[in-house]
Amino acid sequence: MKIQVLGPLSADVNGVSIVPTASKPRQLLALFAFYPGRIVPVGSLMEELWGTEMPQSALTTLQTYVLQLRRRLGTAMGPDSPGNAKEILATRHGGYVLQIPADSVDLHRYEQLVTDGRRAFEEGDDVQASTLLRSALDMWNGAALVDVRAGSILSIEIMRLNESRLVTVERRIDADLRLGRHSELIAELTDLIARHPQHEGLHSQAMVALYRSGRQATALDVYRRLRARLIDELGVEPSPQLQRVHQMMLTVDPELDVVAGARRTSTFDRYAA
Numbered sequence: 001m002k003i004q005v006l007g008p009l010s011a012d013v014n015g016v017s018i019v020p021t022a023s024k025p026r027q028l029l030a031l032f033a034f035y036p037g038r039i040v041p042v043g044s045l046m047e048e049l050w051g052t053e054m055p056q057s058a059l060t061t062l063q064t065y066v067l068q069l070r071r072r073l074g075t076a077m078g079p080d081s082p083g084n085a086k087e088i089l090a091t092r093h094g095g096y097v098l099q100i101p102a103d104s105v106d107l108h109r110y111e112q113l114v115t116d117g118r119r120a121f122e123e124g125d126d127v128q129a130s131t132l133l134r135s136a137l138d139m140w141n142g143a144a145l146v147d148v149r150a151g152s153i154l155s156i157e158i159m160r161l162n163e164s165r166l167v168t169v170e171r172r173i174d175a176d177l178r179l180g181r182h183s184e185l186i187a188e189l190t191d192l193i194a195r196h197p198q199h200e201g202l203h204s205q206a207m208v209a210l211y212r213s214g215r216q217a218t219a220l221d222v223y224r225r226l227r228a229r230l231i232d233e234l235g236v237e238p239s240p241q242l243q244r245v246h247q248m249m250l251t252v253d254p255e256l257d258v259v260a261g262a263r264r265t266s267t268f269d270r271y272a273a
Contacts, residue, residue: 001088004141005105005161006110006140006141009033009148014077014078020069024149027048027049027149031045031048032098033098040096046062066096069089070086070089073088110139113132114132117135117171126179129172130172133168133172143162144162145158166199171266173188177205177208177267183213185209186206189202189205192206193226200268201268203242204245204268208256220246
């Protein structure tokens with residue numbers, strides 16, 4: 001079985017899709033994908049599907065949805081399969097468990113690549129860090145579970161995934177900046193700060209990339225526009241880290257030209273006072 005949640009939901013067995021067309025069974029399959037090999041309690045499944053407004057028939061309806069998933073599994077597995085659908089989507093005391101290896105789900109392969117990439121970053125292996133983190137990000141095919149209705153549990157998981165994706169982008173850019181790839185990053189960072197107009201870490205990276213590419217005035221303008229936005233919308237000044245980068249640019253501090261900065265730190269914290 002292969003399941004993808006980093007984009008539209010996709011799940012197939014032997015090349016045959018097992019994704020239901022109905023909304024709630026799709027939701028159920030997506031939730032199981034986050035916890036392969038782990039028992040998901042019946043209460044959690046019903047909370048995801050109905051929230052606080054559970055119908056009296058919730059348990060019976062849930063069992064019907066599980067039966068529908070098993071039927072799709074059985075059809076895809078075929079009559080000659082050594083196991084059966086009830087062994088793959090198994091009933092356990094108080095819940096159900098999808099009995100598949102974690103690496104059958106793209107989410108878990110993504111998380112392993114991120115872990116390995118961050119370790120390389122902290123060890124100062126910027127080439128390996130950039131490669132691993134880029135491979136992790138390449139696994140995404142759009143917004144996570146963009147075609148699945150998300151209840152209370154899936155919403156939290158999707159929010160966590162989106163935050164992980166953004167942090168991974170930052171760390172990959174940090175590694176690329178330390179490798180002297182500043183000019184190559186400008187277009188990407190311009191798009192990112194437009195999408196995340198209050199994100200100071202991305203703005204600091206954009207400022208450094210522009211400055212190192214000989215575009216000091218544009219780098220200073222990035223700071224000016226962010227500062228105006230933070231004051232207008234939140235009533236706060238930029239963080240000390242960002243103010244420090246701004247001051248170093250005004251004084252043409254030679255430390256800003258250092259490509260290989262201190263190990264184990266982000267660009268945002270690299271120039272903190």
